[in-house]
Amino acid sequence: MSPVAHTPIDRRSFLRLTAMAGGGLVLGHYVLPSAGAEGAAPAAEKVNGLFIPNVFIRIAPDGAVTIFSARPEVGQGIKTSLPMVVAEELGADWKSVTVVSGQLDPAFGPQFAGGSMSTPMSYAEMRRMGATARTMLVQAAASAWSVPPGECVASAGAVVHTPTGRRLGFGELVARASALPVPDEGSVVLKDPRDFSLMGTRVGGVDNPRVVTGQPLFGIDQRRPGMVYAVFQASPVWGARPLSANLDHVKALPGVRDAFIIDRTVPAGQLTGLVPGVAIVAESTWAAFSARAELKVTWEEGRFAKSSWDDFARQAGELAAASPDSPSIAEARRDGDVDKALAASARVVEASYSYPFISHANLEPQNCLVHVQGDRAEVWAPTQNPDGARKIAAEVLGIPPEHVQVTITRIGGGFGRRLDSDPVAQCAAIAQKAGVPVKLVWDRTDDLQHDHYRPGGFHFLKGAIDAQGRLSAWRSHHVSFGSNMGADDYPARFVPNYLLLTSVLENGVPQGPWRAPGSNTYAWVTCCFLDELAHAAARDPVEFNLALLGDRDLVTGTGRKGRPYNAARMRNVVRQVAEKSGWGKPLPRGSGMGLGYYFSHQGYIAEVAEVTVSRSGDLRVDRVVAAVDVGSQIVNLSGAENQVQGSISDGLSAAWRQELDIRQGRVVQSNFNEYPMLRMPDAPRKIEIHFVKTDYPPTGLGEPALPPLAPAVYNAIFAATGKRVRQLPISRTDLSWS
Template sequence: MKTLEQTSRRDFMKLAAAAGGGLFLGFNWSNSSALPVVVNAKDIAAGLIHFNSYLSIGTDNTITIVSPNPEIGQGIKTAFPMIVAEELDADWKKVKTVQGNLDTTIFERQVTGGSGAVPHSWERLRKAGATARYLLVEAAATTWKVPATECTTESNKVLHKASGKSLSYGELAEATSKLTAPTEVKLKNEKEFKLIGQSVRNVDNNNIATGKPLFGLDFYREGMLFALIQRPKAFGLKLKSVNSDVAKSMPGIVDVVTFDNSVAVVGKSTWQVKKAKDTLKIEYEKAADLESTADHNRIFAQLMDSGQATVRRKNGDVDTAFKNAAKVIKAEYQCPFLPHSPLEPMNFFAHVREDGVELVGPTQTPDRARTEVAKLTGIAPEKITVEITRQGGGFGRRLAADYVIEAANVSKLMKAPVKVIWTREDDMTGGIYRPAVRYRFEAALDKSGELIGYKLRGVGMNSGNSTREDNFPSGSVDNLLIDSVEHKSPITTGPWRAPITNFLAYAEQSFLDEVAEAAGKDPIEFRLALLEKAKKSPAGDVKYDVDRMIAVIKMAAEKSNWGKKKGVHQGFSVYFSHRSYVAQVGEVVVEKGKPVLKKVIAAVDCGIVINKSGSLQQVRGGVVDGIGHAMYGNMTFKDGTPDQNNFNGFRLIRMNEIPEVDVHFVDNGISPTGLGEPALPPAGGAVANAFYKATKLRLRNQPFINEEAFKGIS
């Protein structure tokens, strides 16, 4: 039997209608200006009416909304209902969320990526809650024969304080369902918020703690088969032959099948399949160059000086600025490939039938999964369903659909329902990595230490444009050139938390500290002066909010007591990404002759904070993720084969290495902007600059553990 979390939107409506009905509002995800309308639950269940989402108030006083976006730990499944509940003056204990499955006819942007879910849905959700509240007040006022203006709401009740009367939302639900929604509705002023901005536990916490089946790995279907897949062990190889005789003879094994460049062992249990997979005898042949990390270093050096660069932004006369400069500063920064390393490895369930396909599992892009499976099977997309489970991490890895396609391939070949599971080794060595990149920076200073010229070249592996040409300091330097060069590698890459900026921010912010030092200026004052230049006399378009960036810089300086702590070496960094602004100060002390990271202070402008506890964890998690990978993460290759295949070889930050993370939010009352990613980019730069203060050694390559400044640190 399916749990509430597993039911589809239509299944939920059928259950709600059968349970006694109530108020059902349909509201539009794709049009923020469209107001909700009262709809008939029976018509929804019968498929006669389509709206992009639903808010229901049952006669049992329970408020439920369908949430479309995949939950990967970013807390969207908690934030969405909080927004509705705030405008509705709901009793939070009575609010529930149902995970919506893929439905492109009624949902827009059913994606988790780019830190865009709350910015996209903020106004839509508020209008849904405010409309429901308006209708409930109207129903109560009609019942009591009093003016609606004399009624107030709180905690799932409408009150008429003059008479002492009150009715619960559940008691009013039926009467409210007979009313017509207004054409306009007033939203609360931020100062009136009671729930938004408070700390609220994640709605799935209890189910997670008690082991309820929420995740893709939890999904089980009676009679399904399990499959593990052997992919080429090196990037650049293709399958030549396979001997699976031993595997096929082992207990529980149903078959061994091949497709594309892969061999799938299919059986009745994961352990039986894993044991059989280890007996496969496979031959491969070369299909592309088998690249090693040493090759990448050579390729980077060649392309950095090549004439193949694509100009991304150019302002002023760069050549003249550098020719006339009193001082020129140059530096190069490089980072390695990185795996995503989600706690839950890739997995997916597929049942390919002649009349349709059923897909179930963790995906950040359910529509992409469906589209790719439609191409594979030739079955129309409308005959393919995608049920979205909660995800044990994604960080961009589950934006891809390769593991979904594998499940569909095996199910199609086996003519049976199949669940494909990746081991940790599969997850680490199966690609899609954060691309390796090298940056070269050059800065020209005049005699007074003013920045008059700036150049950046990015060389990336499968990264497309490895720069963010419109980010700071663009707009603040009169003569600027940003370009990029691309190397096509057989090593598969893809988005990794805060794509491109996860390393670029560290490199840029470290280099700006080098420039500030060469100019004889304080790092923070140096950046503030550049921002004032961008504000008063911009060089070309300025595509970031200068005032918001200045505000987080000043807050970080104030909260960290910048430059005034004895025995503490501070490093600064600030970055704009995903519509938000984050400034960080890293603090390093020297203990027994070794620099030790003790604290990171973060100032964050993400607009209105929905869930304070969830937001704090997003920032802290982003900081730890950023500094951990900057310090220790290193994926290397030998002849196309990853050298690291599990956590015994791939170094992650350890619990005792995590510093205190002190978080402060700017309260500016603007609509929410992204938060899942923006805290990660500035983290590496803040730490690197702090270590420089302590050691006088620059950290120009990641992981820091391999650099001179880190020698002797385990």
């Protein structure tokens, strides 16, 4: 048991700080709250002789600085980058900083990791946290020396009196600073970005030494005394219920403690929380897996038991051929007169694009550890959404959310999957019956067949080129599985005659956010069709797209998404990527360059792929060049480049071979042998990244570099071979040429 396991967890005014130490030991520490309720300036807390100006920072008398990371680490590097922001403003010596993961606690503010939101939401706040502490340390030193604070600066873990060179380390200032009132956030002065010395440099991930030595960082690595191991068999057909199972047989198998049906859906009517199934509880993972191999369940399969991808595609084709007045077709946006413009145009291009469902395929299979004791529960989860995990566990258990304590572990890949907390819900239901700590582990088949998938989709497009070679009309009909393109999605607002129609296919497929949701496919459809139109207009694709982006700088939104589109930033990255990639250079037949660009997750990113296709159709991505505008400041250059490199390679992985087939209401593929992911020999041979700094607040990089990759590669394949491919993944199409 951790030293704090039995301490009440619903006290609101404390911060519990947790370090994941060797052996899975959880060390708990309390820090008493800053009591600001009476309106007086709260004093900085002094616990065990530490200087604790706020919930994110602790400084010890020996000068050691601890910075808390509140957001889940899924591989996006946030556990390193946000503490760097704090350390920069604080003037800490990074070498003396220890970063510790915080538990779920309201004191930290928002703690989810999704939507590339962590940086834009927390950057300014982390600066203020660091600056507040630095202001107090400077005041402490100034009062020790009886000099004006303005003559003192904090740097490399010490305050220096500039005129005399006197110096006091942070540790030496702990007692004095702790006695000072915490200044009002608004009164602290932030550093001039020109004085940044840590941000913008390359800093290695703070957990790297533990990652490379195999320490128990991840959810699946957690362990509690007396713990048992569980598996959960949900129906391969989504939405089905177990009617019966050979439970007596399973319970008699070696190492099996219990087996039982859970016939609940939480939240009611949803496919992405607790769904009905059969649980097996055993003394080891292998005993649970082995018993599961003998489990036989009779399911009541429900109304989606016949659904198949082929039938979805057939329905989409019928919708495309239907009259726009059909009740199955909605009009999402209409500008000008598309029909008239199409009729009057010099050239009309018509095309249909389609893409399959794909899986997140996190390498760490879904898992969770829950210990229920009476009306309280502890949860250890690799979750991107710890508050969602708490809420669903509470709902399953029928206890108040504040009775659920959530420890956020390192996460073996997020990609959006772990914003949903279905494994937490399952594990909570099992642990409630088991009465001892339960670790639930999914196997790879569970993971592939019970994902919340990146939806497939169908887009039926018509574009018109006028006599001057301009894009004069764009007609699009998007047939989706639930979520459609928005009225403002590009190229809406840039084409005078524009029509977006939408339809939704009835289906029971669980869906969820997959890295750059929406954008990860819309960018492909849009940029590929624009490439077709550029060639139809006999114009260079870069020049054609720059012309389409026009001469307005900020294009305001009018539709339901309403987000302004900064065309100036996009033109800038398109120009940059063309220049850096050597766009237009002569290449031999079989090699080609293609452009993709997209605005997503607040980032403006353009990419050029250079590919070679052999005569027999083998594809190689020789080079990808990216121009990336995510605002004024790259926090961690190494982490930022890693995200862009990873997004590009992940985008290639998804585009090249990833595809799930659906038959008889279930996913056909069951493991990586049937669902090939990118491997080292197929990774882009070279990735060049150019960060373009602009005068906008810094934004995130977990997602926006992914969407432009697929169209860049497809357009490069066209340039190399003359083959226009309109379906994902690439592996569906024979690329051979002669």
